[in-house]
Amino acid sequence: MVPGGLAGSATYFYQNAPSTASITVNGTAYTHHVTTPGGESGATIAAGVAAAAAGDPLVTFSASANVVSFSSKVNTGASANVLGYILWLITDPPATFIATNLMSQINGFSWGANSLPLSATAAGGTITITCTVPGADGNSITLYAISKNANLAISPAVAPLTGGISDAVWNVTVDFSALGISQLKQAWLTFAPQIQNATGGNPWPVVDYQDTEWLVTVTNWSVADPNGVRPLRIAGGRRWSPEHRSDIGAG
Numbered sequence: 001m002v003p004g005g006l007a008g009s010a011t012y013f014y015q016n017a018p019s020t021a022s023i024t025v026n027g028t029a030y031t032h033h034v035t036t037p038g039g040e041s042g043a044t045i046a047a048g049v050a051a052a053a054a055g056d057p058l059v060t061f062s063a064s065a066n067v068v069s070f071s072s073k074v075n076t077g078a079s080a081n082v083l084g085y086i087l088w089l090i091t092d093p094p095a096t097f098i099a100t101n102l103m104s105q106i107n108g109f110s111w112g113a114n115s116l117p118l119s120a121t122a123a124g125g126t127i128t129i130t131c132t133v134p135g136a137d138g139n140s141i142t143l144y145a146i147s148k149n150a151n152l153a154i155s156p157a158v159a160p161l162t163g164g165i166s167d168a169v170w171n172v173t174v175d176f177s178a179l180g181i182s183q184l185k186q187a188w189l190t191f192a193p194q195i196q197n198a199t200g201g202n203p204w205p206v207v208d209y210q211d212t213e214w215l216v217t218v219t220n221w222s223v224a225d226p227n228g229v230r231p232l233r234i235a236g237g238r239r240w241s242p243e244h245r246s247d248i249g250a251g
Contacts, residue, residue, distance in 0.1 A: 004079060004086025006094070007071040012045040021045045023068060025056050026081050042066030058089055077101065095125025098152075103127055116141060131161055138164040140197045160197065191216045 012021055016039035022031040032048030034040050040048075043066045050063040053070075058080050060073045070082055075091040090097045103122040106129065111117035117132045118141070131138025141161045145154035174184055193214045 004088055006088055006090070007069065008082060008085040008087060009067050009069045010049075010083055011042070012049065012066050012068065013042040015039055015045060021049055023049050023053055023061070023070075024081075024083055025053070025059050028056070030056065059087060093125070096122075099123075099125050099127050129161070131164065134164070135166040136164045136194060137166075140195070142197075 010023055015021060015034045017034045017036055019034045019039075020031050021034065022029045024030070030049065030053035032045055032052050034045065034048075036044075043063075046063040046066045046068045050061040050068050053059070053061045053068075056073075058072065058074055059070050059082060061068055061070050063069075070087065072080075072087060072089045072091055074089050075097065076089045077097060078089045080087045080089055088094075092100065099122040103120040106118055106120040109118075116138060118129055119132050120127055120129045122128075129143060131141060138161050143159040143161070145157045145159075147153040147157075172189070174187070176182060176184070193212065196209060196212070
């Protein structure tokens with residue numbers, strides 16, 4: 001079980017003088033001295049203890065009748081021991097704090113050059129995670145949530161990314177100078193079916209590739225070269241040239 005909570009209280013009763021009443025935070029005692037002849041009521045003592053503890057940097061205190069209530073001043077995610085009670089040092093609702101913390105970790109992660117980087121936003125207890133590389137490749141990513149027990153969990157536990165579409169304008173440039181060549185005899189543009197994504201699971205399922213229909217739509221082809229334009233052949237289609245604009249077949 002996760003111990004403690006977001007707030008707590010301590011109750012004080014009449015004490016005769018001379019005596020003391022205190023409250024502790026992580027071992028630091030804040031003390032009220034009872035000096036009134038004949039003693040002081042629980043309400044007076046509670047007010048005195050709350051005033052003595054007002055300067056604590058982590059916990060805020062208030063008194064009502066003979067009860068001192070306390071909660072966190074800070075939003076660090078740590079904890080403080082108040083009279084043996086484990087107080088969570090957060091000011092946000094727990095779900096909001098956790099979501100914000102996970103968002104910061106995702107956005108602060110150093111993604112490798114060959115990876116598909118992720119970014120995250122948080123609204124309340126909901127995290128939205130997006131692949132920052134446009135296109136369908138992000139659909140290959142599946143998110144997994146692991147919980148030690150049922151006291152703290154993320155739903156859904158398995159979440160594949162969806163919605164990526166590789167619908168873009170492609171510009172192919174051949175830099176003769178950089179390649180150290182003076183002419184290009186032949187160039188090919190090859191289409192292949194998209195790699196299928198697993199449907200999720202832990203461990204990752206291994207399945208055979210499933211036959212599927214796929215379509216490539218090619219429009220607005222153009223070729224430009226300051227030294228002249230030659231016919232271009234596309235793999236899977238027919239010969240294309242500026243003078244012969246035939247349709248390109250599916251792969």
